[in-house]
Amino acid sequence: xxxxxxxxxxxxxxxxxxxxxxxxxxxxxxxxxxxxxxxxxxxxxxxxxxxxxxxxxxxxxxxxxxxxxxxxxxxxxxxxxxxxxxxxxxxxxxxxxxxxxxxxxxxxxxxxxxxxxxxxxxxxxxxxxxxxxxxxxxxxxxxxxxxxxxxxxxxxxxxxxxxxxxxxxxxxxxxxxxxxxxxxxxxxxxxxxxxxxxxxxxxx
Numbered sequence: 001x002x003x004x005x006x007x008x009x010x011x012x013x014x015x016x017x018x019x020x021x022x023x024x025x026x027x028x029x030x031x032x033x034x035x036x037x038x039x040x041x042x043x044x045x046x047x048x049x050x051x052x053x054x055x056x057x058x059x060x061x062x063x064x065x066x067x068x069x070x071x072x073x074x075x076x077x078x079x080x081x082x083x084x085x086x087x088x089x090x091x092x093x094x095x096x097x098x099x100x101x102x103x104x105x106x107x108x109x110x111x112x113x114x115x116x117x118x119x120x121x122x123x124x125x126x127x128x129x130x131x132x133x134x135x136x137x138x139x140x141x142x143x144x145x146x147x148x149x150x151x152x153x154x155x156x157x158x159x160x161x162x163x164x165x166x167x168x169x170x171x172x173x174x175x176x177x178x179x180x181x182x183x184x185x186x187x188x189x190x191x192x193x194x195x196x197x198x199x200x201x202x203x204x
Contacts, residue, residue, distance in 0.1 A: 024085075024089055024092075024108075024154050024155055024158070024198070025085065025088035025089045025091075025092050025198075025199075026194075026195045026196065026197070026198030026199030026200070026201075027088055027195065027199050028081075028084050028085040028087075028088040028089060028195065029085075029191050029192075029194055029195025029196075029198060029199075030191070030192050030195035030196055030199065031080075031081075031084045031088075031195075032080075032081035032084065032085065032187075032191050032195070033187065033188045033189065033190070033191030033192035033193075033195060034188070034192065035077045035080045035081050035084075036077055036081070036183075036184065036187035036188040036191060037184055037187075037188030037189070037192075038077075039073045039074065039076070039077040040180060040183060040184035040187070040188060041184075042073055043070055043073060043180060044180055044184075046066060046069065046070070047066070047180070067127070104153055107153045108150050108153040108154050109150075111146070111149045111150040111152065111153055112146045112147065112149065112150035113146065114146070114149075115142050115143070115145040115146035115149060116142060116143055116146040118142060119138055119139055119141070119142020119143060119145075119146075120139075120142075122138055122142065123135050123138050123139055126138060133176035133177075133179060134173065134176065135179070136169075136172050136176075136179030136180060136182060136183040137169045137170070137172040137173035137176070137179060137182075138169070139169075139183065139187075140165050140166070140168050140169030140172060140182065140183060140186045140187075141165075141166055141169035141170065141173075142169075143162075143165050143169075143186075143187075144162045144163065144164070144165030144166030144167075144168075144169055144186075145162070145166065146162070147159070147161055147162025147165060148162035148163065148166070149162075150162075155198060157194055157197060157198050157201075158194075160194070161190060161191075161194040164186065164190045164194075165186045165187075165190065168182045168183075168185055168186040168190075169182070169186070
């Protein structure tokens, strides 16, 4: 005969599976952080490194080309991160015999991507206005708000990650000269840290 606490635990688990997206892969977070860190390194090299094609002597001449290349790197990082998250999370849901496309996963994606897409459009407006120093703060802040919003429908660690992104975004707004560094910390290092925590806690 099963104990009452065992039955309660099973009921709680069933309710979580029906209301929360639990297939989010921690390893995908680690890889997303690595992609972002590499992308930030490339951007830093192009913008600041003296031996770069986009050194201090030529940055004004090649500004349009630099913008296109930076947007291309950002797009590649975004596609790799989303693609990896989709593939690994789908594999995790199959291992756990869970449905990947469920009402919970749809609520999670909607809660995440409304702020994220809004932040992306706002960033394009900043580019149009040549307010480049505010792009890093904007992407961090909107992404942090998206994670906090989506944390109601997935693993609790996502909320803490969102708070970290939001905090770094506010710092980057006050200290825009260090925006790329804050961006690398938020999208790179924090993703690796929280992805590792989620992997060892939920995926192993």
